[in-house]
Amino acid sequence: SQKIEQNxxxxxxxxxxxATLTCNYTNYSPAYLQxxxxxxxxxxxxxxxxxxxxxxxxxxxxxxxxxxxxKQSLFHITASQPADSxxxxxxxxSSASKIIFGSxxxxxxxP
Amino acid sequence: DAMVIQNPxxxxxxxxxxxxLSCSQTLNHNVMxxxxxxxxxxxxxxxxxxxxxxxxxxxxxxxxxSRRPNTSFCFLDIRSPGLGDAAMYLCATSREHGVDTxxxxxxxxxxxxx
Numbered sequence: 001s002q003k004i005e006q007n008x009x010x011x012x013x014x015x016x017x018x019a020t021l022t023c024n025y026t027n028y029s030p031a032y033l034q035x036x037x038x039x040x041x042x043x044x045x046x047x048x049x050x051x052x053x054x055x056x057x058x059x060x061x062x063x064x065x066x067x068x069x070x071k072q073s074l075f076h077i078t079a080s081q082p083a084d085s086x087x088x089x090x091x092x093x094s095s096a097s098k099i100i101f102g103s104x105x106x107x108x109x110x111p
Numbered sequence: 112d113a114m115v116i117q118n119p120x121x122x123x124x125x126x127x128x129x130x131x132l133s134c135s136q137t138l139n140h141n142v143m144x145x146x147x148x149x150x151x152x153x154x155x156x157x158x159x160x161x162x163x164x165x166x167x168x169x170x171x172x173x174x175x176x177s178r179r180p181n182t183s184f185c186f187l188d189i190r191s192p193g194l195g196d197a198a199m200y201l202c203a204t205s206r207e208h209g210v211d212t213x214x215x216x217x218x219x220x221x222x223x224x225x
Contacts, residue, residue, distance in 0.1 A: 009151070034213060043115075043201050043216030044154070089153070091214075098144065098166070099205070099214055103153040 002028040004102035006090055012108045019077040021105045023090030026071065030092035033066050033073050038087045038104065047088075048075075080109045114138050117202050117217035124192050124224055132187040132220045134202030140215070142208055143185045145177060146201040148219075154201055160185065161208050189222075197224045 007022035023033070031052050036044035050057045050066045050073070057064045063076040077084050087104040115136050124130040134143065141162050146154035158167045160179045174196070176188040189196055199221050203214040 004153070036214075041199075041219070041221070043203070043219050044214075045216070046213035049213055098156055098159050098208075099203075100156060101146075101153045103151065106151075 002026070002092075002100060004028075004090060004092060004100065006088075006102040006105045008105055009103075010106040010108065012110065013080060015080060015082060015109050015111050017080055019080045019084070019107055019109070021075040021088050021090075021107065023073040023075070023102055024071060025092055028071075028092060029068075029094065031094045032092070033064075034091040034093070034099070035062075035064055035073075035075050036089040036091060036101075038089055040087075044089055044101075077107075082109045082111055085109050115202060115204055115215050115217040117200075117220050119220060120218060121221045122223070124189075124222065126193065126224055127191045130189050130192055130222070132189075132200050132202075132222070134185045134187075134217055135183050136185075136204045136215075137183070138204055138206075138215060139182060140204035140206050141182075142205045143179060144201075144203040144205075144214065145185070145187050146203065148199045148201055157187070192222070192224045194224050197222055 003026045005024045034049045035047045038044040048064045061078045065074045087106045089104040090102040093099045144159040145157045148154040157171045179185045199219045201219045203216045205214045206212045
């Protein structure tokens, strides 16, 4: 069955450092990989989408990579701030199917 | 400004008593999704609509039903809630069926079963 794994349940880093989150998947060939942010008690908010034929995507302090050979995506937040503390969810979809989510990584940025 | 609205934000229901959660959207999106999310877990897709076409996930219990009377509204009916159905229920929309587009989520409805 399709499986999405995010590297760790929680990640704690110092303000100003780069946070790197990992998403690995099996038994799936997604056309699109998305990253969402979720704050406690709220719905997820879309951040970035990357297509299977793209290696890298950037948006402000965010960078996403997508390696379909390794079946892995890396999500980076540079110059991290305490306001970046949240749970980050990886999601996969193909051209004609639903969106499925990983369980997320809870990121904490300490001042 | 709210684009995907879920009502109510918090719902308390009795064990076995039918409950309906509602979702509306102002985006005119074709696809609407219902997800169940329990603490520290992935949002789990229950079903989705592409326009009026209903798609049920294979492992969604029969206890869960959905209706989409028009483009803007979608309902989640839980016929006989059990304690294990306590969760956050998330409604989301996307413009097209997984094609190069993100999902827009509502704030969720937190369901408590007593």
